[in-house]
Structure formats: C-alpha cells, structure tokens
Amino acid sequence: MVEFSGSDGFGMTGDLSDLVVNTPRHFPRGYSIYQAGEKGGAWRVVAGTVRLDRGQDGDGNDALASLAVVGDIIGAETLLFGRYTFTARALSDCTLIPWNEYGERPGHEGLLKALARAEQRFADILALRTGRAADRVARLLSIMSFGVVGRRTLAGQVLPRLRDIAEITGLTIETVSRTIKQLRGEGLPGLTDGQSTAEKEKDASGR
Amino acid sequence: MVEFSGSDGFGMTGDLSDLVVNTPRHFPRGYSIYQAGEKGGAWRVVAGTVRLDRGQDGDGNDALASLAVVGDIIGAETLLFGRYTFTARALSDCTLIPWNEYGERPGHEGLLKALARAEQRFADILALRTGRAADRVARLLSIMSFGVVGRRTLAGQVLPRLRDIAEITGLTIETVSRTIKQLRGEGLPGLTDGQSTAEKEKDASGR
DNA sequence: CGAAGTATTGAAAAGCATCAAAAGTGGTGG
DNA sequence: CCACCACTTTTGATGCTTTTCAATACTTCG
Structure with missing residues (x-):
C-alpha cells in the first residue's frame, strides 16, 4: 500500500x-x-x-x-x-x-x-456523452485544457490514455483514436481555451 | 407563476x-x-x-x-x-x-x-448513457421505480414522457418508443436484469 | 530483449438517428 | 357534447455513425 x-x-x-x-x-x-x-x-x-x-x-x-x-x-x-x-x-x-x-x-x-x-x-x-464522437472528444479536451499548465494538451502532446477518453465519453478506444486523428487533421479546433465559438467554426468547415 | x-x-x-x-x-x-x-x-x-x-x-x-x-x-x-x-x-x-x-x-x-x-x-x-438502448431505458425505469408508489411504473402505466426519457438516456424519442414496446413484449425483464435486488423484492411483494 | 500495455487501421455489421406520416391524447371553447 | 388544436406516441423505411472483430505497430519498463 x-x-x-x-x-x-x-x-x-x-x-x-x-x-x-x-x-x-x-x-x-x-x-x-x-x-x-x-x-x-x-x-x-x-x-x-x-x-x-x-x-x-x-x-x-x-x-x-x-x-x-x-x-x-x-x-x-x-x-x-x-x-x-x-x-x-x-x-x-x-x-x-x-x-x-x-x-x-x-x-x-x-x-x-x-x-x-x-x-x-x-x-x-x-x-460529454451527448452528440457525435468528434464533438464529445473535443469537449472533453476543452474541459481538461483548463487544468493543464501550458499548452501541451492543446498541442495534443500530453493527452490522457485513449482508454480513459473512451470511458469518459462513452465511446470505444478505436473510435477515439480515429476521432483524434481527424481532429488533428483539422488543426484541433475548439481545443484552445474557450470552446463554443471555435466549435462552430469546425462544424462550418465540414469534415 | x-x-x-x-x-x-x-x-x-x-x-x-x-x-x-x-x-x-x-x-x-x-x-x-x-x-x-x-x-x-x-x-x-x-x-x-x-x-x-x-x-x-x-x-x-x-x-x-x-x-x-x-x-x-x-x-x-x-x-x-x-x-x-x-x-x-x-x-x-x-x-x-x-x-x-x-x-x-x-x-x-x-x-x-x-x-x-x-x-x-x-x-x-x-x-444511463452507456450501453444499449434497452439497457439504458430499463435502468432509468429501475432507478425511478424506487420513487414510485405502487407498481405503476413497472407496469408501464405512469411513465414519464418519452421526450424526458429520451433526453435523460441520450436517445431519441423514436428509439425510446421502440425500446419500451420491446421491453413490454419481454415482460420488462430488463428491470430485474442487471442490478437491483430491490426490484425483485418489489415484484415479489406485489405493491 | 521481451512482455504487457497502448495505439492505429481496416472491413463488415449492428445499432441508432433521421425523416416522414399517421394515430392517439388531453384540454379548450363553441 | 363535439370539434378542434397542440402535443405526444407509434410505426416504417433508409442510411449514417459507431461498434465489433481482427491484425499490426508503437511504447514503456523490468
């Protein structure tokens, strides 16, 4: 112990x-x-x-x-x-x-x-358990970014384990993996400390 | 007011x-x-x-x-x-x-x-936002049954609006409607299924 | 180095959402 | 009491999202 x-x-x-x-x-x-x-x-x-x-x-x-x-x-x-x-x-x-x-x-x-x-x-x-996979993961990272010193989370460097993200958002590890890959490709919109405005931009830009 | x-x-x-x-x-x-x-x-x-x-x-x-x-x-x-x-x-x-x-x-x-x-x-x-639709709805009804006098909820008589059930479980109204129909056909087995001993007591004691 | 956990990727299938329309329900006023 | 309205519930058909299963790579650490 x-x-x-x-x-x-x-x-x-x-x-x-x-x-x-x-x-x-x-x-x-x-x-x-x-x-x-x-x-x-x-x-x-x-x-x-x-x-x-x-x-x-x-x-x-x-x-x-x-x-x-x-x-x-x-x-x-x-x-x-x-x-x-x-x-x-x-x-x-x-x-x-x-x-x-x-x-x-x-x-x-x-x-x-x-x-x-x-x-x-x-x-x-x-x-975090409502909406599409991409929105859920982005929202979680947004919430967590408030608690991270520096921008590491924002840059995608020090993410929690995919398994944790999956269990929190109610998705599977595979879906989270694919979703994060997708978010990276989109330049991680919405992960910078606010959320709502950047979120909508992402929706508008298509995926 | x-x-x-x-x-x-x-x-x-x-x-x-x-x-x-x-x-x-x-x-x-x-x-x-x-x-x-x-x-x-x-x-x-x-x-x-x-x-x-x-x-x-x-x-x-x-x-x-x-x-x-x-x-x-x-x-x-x-x-x-x-x-x-x-x-x-x-x-x-x-x-x-x-x-x-x-x-x-x-x-x-x-x-x-x-x-x-x-x-x-x-x-x-x-x-309530994890698992399959049938499980979610059954779990919600199970939780609520603790607060309902009598067996009405178990018998499906005094359910909340489908819209409420849908919003709580993170499903759509249509899915909830179909799910409840299915649960009724199965004699509401999902209500005793996963967890609650109290459920079974309730069923056994008969209101 | 090897082992165990972690992450990535693909293909197929299941599950649920969406759209649409009809039927049921409760309340209101004529 | 009935007609009517607003809301809720039910049902069907279709397709998108996510899960599932499987296989392969990547990481970490003893």
Missing part, C-alpha cells in the same frame, strides 16, 4: 516542508491518488484533472463517477465517513492540496461551494 | 412556511417546481423523481443536469446563493418537503450527506 495519507505532511515522499499545513502534492498522469475504502481526507485540485470511479461495473471495468478539474474538491465524503467512497486517478499530471481551510475543518460555506461546484461539473460531464 | 397548494389543503405561498415548517408539497408529473434564477429554498424529495436542467443547450432544448429521487436534496445551492441555479420539473408525480432540519438551517452533517448522495446519484445517471 502506498502511503500518501495525512495532511500533516509526515511520511511524504520527497516533499519539502513538513511544517506547512497545506502542502501541495503532485501526481503524474495515470497515478492512483486513492482507492475507495481507504482512510484519508479531502483534497482540492489546483492543477490537472482527476478521474473518480465507482467500483466495478460487472465487466471488470471501472465505472466513471465524476471528474474533477482545477478548483474542485475531491474526497469530501471522508469528512462524513472517514473513508473514500470512490477511487481517484490522475488523468493528467496534477497537483492537489489537502482541503482543510486555514488548518480547520471546512465550514458551512466551503461545503456549499463544493456542492455547487460538483453539480456544475456533473452537468459538464453528462454533456 | 402558478402556486400549487399542498395536498393537505394549506394554500402555501412560500412565506407562510415559517409557521408550518415541514409541509409536504405535491407536484403532478410534468409540473415545474422551480426555475433557475428564482428565489427559494432547498427541498427534500420524499416521493417521485425530479429532473434538474441547466439552461438551454443552444438548440433550445434544456440540458439535463441531474435527477433527484427519494431522499435526495434539491436546491441546496440556495443556501449559498439565495437563488436556484437549475430548473426543476417533476418527472413523475412527486412530493417534496422544505429542507430545514428541525426548523433550522441544515448543519454540517446534513450538507455532507447531501453531497455524498448527490455524488452517488451522479454516477447512476452517468451510467
């Missing part, structure tokens, strides 16, 4: 200060941040994108539960249960900090904000 | 709810519970299913944001903003009570529970 727990900073691998309460933690793409059932606390995403999964879906595949991008809180349920109910993995390189505002338990307002953010995020994710 | 009175005969206009703390309100299928932007408070769903929508999706159609079934809280964001961020409609006949625990603002634990429930619900709804 990999020990990354604790907001006190003890036992952290290669981190600088044990004294600071909110020590940022960095996770590379694909890294498992925590597993469902483990003890631990809540985190705030300050860079990158995190994927949350709910156990197995019967075929041995994890079933996507949610995504978290910059500003989102993950693992808030630990404040109630003490354990995680979902499994978290880094979709892209990402940075988290323990979510304990000013060293104390998050208050009323903090919880409400987290809830409101979660609801908004969910509507975004749900929309 | 139409004021719908509770089934108990109280003619509520919202302001009087200071006196009667937890007065249940009943809404018929299709009824608009609240609109995004309106002032109001949070509710707990005690019967039926509520659909939450986020504004227009560009084509004039509401974009599904979430569903709420028995036990779920809707409109919690009003505790922070004072106004609703989503629009709520009754997918089936449903009953709500104002969410103010013991006449006070919901506390820390109540909020955490609401958040945890919302996250679970998200995962359920996301799953």
Whole structure:
C-alpha cells in the first residue's frame, strides 16, 4: 500500500516542508491518488484533472463517477465517513492540496461551494456523452485544457490514455483514436481555451 | 407563476412556511417546481423523481443536469446563493418537503450527506448513457421505480414522457418508443436484469 | 530483449438517428 | 357534447455513425 495519507505532511515522499499545513502534492498522469475504502481526507485540485470511479461495473471495468478539474474538491465524503467512497486517478499530471481551510475543518460555506461546484461539473460531464464522437472528444479536451499548465494538451502532446477518453465519453478506444486523428487533421479546433465559438467554426468547415 | 397548494389543503405561498415548517408539497408529473434564477429554498424529495436542467443547450432544448429521487436534496445551492441555479420539473408525480432540519438551517452533517448522495446519484445517471438502448431505458425505469408508489411504473402505466426519457438516456424519442414496446413484449425483464435486488423484492411483494 | 500495455487501421455489421406520416391524447371553447 | 388544436406516441423505411472483430505497430519498463 502506498502511503500518501495525512495532511500533516509526515511520511511524504520527497516533499519539502513538513511544517506547512497545506502542502501541495503532485501526481503524474495515470497515478492512483486513492482507492475507495481507504482512510484519508479531502483534497482540492489546483492543477490537472482527476478521474473518480465507482467500483466495478460487472465487466471488470471501472465505472466513471465524476471528474474533477482545477478548483474542485475531491474526497469530501471522508469528512462524513472517514473513508473514500470512490477511487481517484490522475488523468493528467496534477497537483492537489489537502482541503482543510486555514488548518480547520471546512465550514458551512466551503461545503456549499463544493456542492455547487460538483453539480456544475456533473452537468459538464453528462454533456460529454451527448452528440457525435468528434464533438464529445473535443469537449472533453476543452474541459481538461483548463487544468493543464501550458499548452501541451492543446498541442495534443500530453493527452490522457485513449482508454480513459473512451470511458469518459462513452465511446470505444478505436473510435477515439480515429476521432483524434481527424481532429488533428483539422488543426484541433475548439481545443484552445474557450470552446463554443471555435466549435462552430469546425462544424462550418465540414469534415 | 402558478402556486400549487399542498395536498393537505394549506394554500402555501412560500412565506407562510415559517409557521408550518415541514409541509409536504405535491407536484403532478410534468409540473415545474422551480426555475433557475428564482428565489427559494432547498427541498427534500420524499416521493417521485425530479429532473434538474441547466439552461438551454443552444438548440433550445434544456440540458439535463441531474435527477433527484427519494431522499435526495434539491436546491441546496440556495443556501449559498439565495437563488436556484437549475430548473426543476417533476418527472413523475412527486412530493417534496422544505429542507430545514428541525426548523433550522441544515448543519454540517446534513450538507455532507447531501453531497455524498448527490455524488452517488451522479454516477447512476452517468451510467444511463452507456450501453444499449434497452439497457439504458430499463435502468432509468429501475432507478425511478424506487420513487414510485405502487407498481405503476413497472407496469408501464405512469411513465414519464418519452421526450424526458429520451433526453435523460441520450436517445431519441423514436428509439425510446421502440425500446419500451420491446421491453413490454419481454415482460420488462430488463428491470430485474442487471442490478437491483430491490426490484425483485418489489415484484415479489406485489405493491 | 521481451512482455504487457497502448495505439492505429481496416472491413463488415449492428445499432441508432433521421425523416416522414399517421394515430392517439388531453384540454379548450363553441 | 363535439370539434378542434397542440402535443405526444407509434410505426416504417433508409442510411449514417459507431461498434465489433481482427491484425499490426508503437511504447514503456523490468
């Protein structure tokens, strides 16, 4: 079992200060941040994108539960249960900090904000499963681009695994592969930080 | 704006709810519970299913944001903003009570529970957009059956509008129509099929 | 180097969307 | 009570999108 727990900073691998309460933690793409059932606390995403999964879906595949991008809180349920109910993995390189505002338990307002953010995020994710393959993938990359430092995602360099993209968008790996190839050919429209305007240009240009 | 009175005969206009703390309100299928932007408070769903929508999706159609079934809280964001961020409609006949625990603002634990429930619900709804049409529709009806008194939904009598089912599952109305016809012909096997033990209990106990 | 995972590509088929039209349903006013 | 309207549901025919199956390359890492 990999020990990354604790907001006190003890036992952290290669981190600088044990004294600071909110020590940022960095996770590379694909890294498992925590597993469902483990003890631990809540985190705030300050860079990158995190994927949350709910156990197995019967075929041995994890079933996507949610995504978290910059500003989102993950693992808030630990404040109630003490354990995680979902499994978290880094979709892209990402940075988290323990979510304990000013060293104390998050208050009323903090919880409400987290809830409101979660609801908004969910509507975004749900929309990723509507429309054509090209639109879905482009939308996902657009959402993720907010959480990527620099333009790597925009340039198509540091994409998540196709398998992750496929599971999030509800497509197959093959379709995602073909879709990304197509998007590259079109110059990746819509991937630059907004989305809607560039999206329409793509539609107009044909494919 | 139409004021719908509770089934108990109280003619509520919202302001009087200071006196009667937890007065249940009943809404018929299709009824608009609240609109995004309106002032109001949070509710707990005690019967039926509520659909939450986020504004227009560009084509004039509401974009599904979430569903709420028995036990779920809707409109919690009003505790922070004072106004609703989503629009709520009754997918089936449903009953709500104002969410103010013991006449006070919901506390820390109540909020955490609401958040945890919302996250679970998200995962359920996301799953409704994966797999084949027949599975999706059957899963939705399964989720909703928890909130329907009696077996009407199982018997196919008091279904939501096909349009709602279509928008929730990400299918077209035509496909949903054909799918439901097929499920009926099969005796609705899909409803017990994948997951819910409660489904089978419901069938066995016979309303 | 070899193994395991990951990505690409093709061809064929399944599934669903689309378009179109008819039939059913509920509510309103004459 | 009926005619009428708006909306919803059903059904058919057709074709596009995506999946499926299969085979091959590319990457990463012990």
